[in-house]
Amino acid sequence: MRLIDADELKKRAVKVCFPNAPECGEFDAVVIYEIDIMPTIDPESLRPTAHWISDSAGSTNVVCSACNAISFAAYNFCPECGKRMVSADDCWISVKYRLPKQQTEVLAFRRGIMYLAWYDNEIGRWASNEWGLLDAVTHWMPLPKPPEVTQ
Numbered sequence: 001m002r003l004i005d006a007d008e009l010k011k012r013a014v015k016v017c018f019p020n021a022p023e024c025g026e027f028d029a030v031v032i033y034e035i036d037i038m039p040t041i042d043p044e045s046l047r048p049t050a051h052w053i054s055d056s057a058g059s060t061n062v063v064c065s066a067c068n069a070i071s072f073a074a075y076n077f078c079p080e081c082g083k084r085m086v087s088a089d090d091c092w093i094s095v096k097y098r099l100p101k102q103q104t105e106v107l108a109f110r111r112g113i114m115y116l117a118w119y120d121n122e123i124g125r126w127a128s129n130e131w132g133l134l135d136a137v138t139h140w141m142p143l144p145k146p147p148e149v150t151q
């Protein structure tokens with residue numbers, strides 16, 4: 001069995017009708033070849049994700065960001081809720097849980113929009129070069145590493 005993206009396949013559908021049975025009307029069809037060339041989807045990529053949080057007590061235990069289950073090892077999957085564990089760098093972090101390092105630019109999320117911003121510890125507020133002070137920031141994530149450019 002092979003998982004494919006049905007939405008992508010639908011874009012390749014063509015309108016057809018039977019000339020000998022026009023009463024059937026037009027309908028959408030795809031060619032078998034189109035199914036064969038659709039990229040395969042890794043089923044694991046569909047599994048919901050979470051990340052391990054180091055236990056603040058200084059132990060080697062980790063805590064699941066989704067279900068708060070405590071684990072003795074950072075498995076690839078949470079034994080409790082089954083989520084696929086990814087790097088915390090790839091996840092949105094709730095401001096209720098943790099704030100970024102002082103004056104470090106991050107991606108901040110508020111009211112459905114992402115901003116380049118940082119948290120100013122001195123005034124206790126989010127700020128952006130472009131937009132000034134930002135209220136209602138709910139999540140943030142570290143910026144991706146820049147590309148390696150050779151000149």
Ligand SMILES: [Zn+2]
Binds near residue numbers: 065067069
């Ligand atoms: Zn979990």
